Amino acid sequence: MRRLAMNGELTLATAASRLTLADWPAANGRLDIDLADVTKADSAGVSVLLHWLREARRRQVTLHFVNLPPTLAQLARLYGVADWLHER
Numbered sequence: 001m002r003r004l005a006m007n008g009e010l011t012l013a014t015a016a017s018r019l020t021l022a023d024w025p026a027a028n029g030r031l032d033i034d035l036a037d038v039t040k041a042d043s044a045g046v047s048v049l050l051h052w053l054r055e056a057r058r059r060q061v062t063l064h065f066v067n068l069p070p071t072l073a074q075l076a077r078l079y080g081v082a083d084w085l086h087e088r
Contacts, residue, residue, distance in 0.1 A: 001030040007037035010045030010072070018048050027060040036067035046075050049085055 002025050010018060025031055033052065038045070049065065049072070056063035065085055068076075076082040 001025070001032065003032045003034060005034045005037060007039070009040040010035075010038050010048060011040055011042045012044040015044040015048050019051055021052065021055070024055075024059055025061055028062075030062040030064065031056065032064045032066050034066045035069055035072065038069050038072070041069055041071045041075070043075055043079070045072055046079060046081065046085075049076075050081065053084060 002023060004021065004023060006018075008014065021031075053063055068085060072085070073082065076085045
């Protein structure tokens with residue numbers, strides 16, 4: 001299992017630079033993304049998380065989000081994708 005900590009903003013201004021994760025585990029591996037240090041998030045941040053989920057599926061990696069900020073959780077509920085971002 002690998003753990004990756006995200007920090008700073010996850011917003012429209014930063015989304016494009018956050019799409020690519022360089023340190024994916026091998027197929028059938030697990031990646032935990034810790035969002036505790038995300039200071040600001042908007043709907044583009046939700047899109048980034050969904051992109052990572054699609055990429056994880058393509059790579060056959062189990063992806064878990066931990067410490068999901070309330071703003072991201074609230075937006076995910078609003079858009080009907082909260083179950084996809086279920087915090088483990």
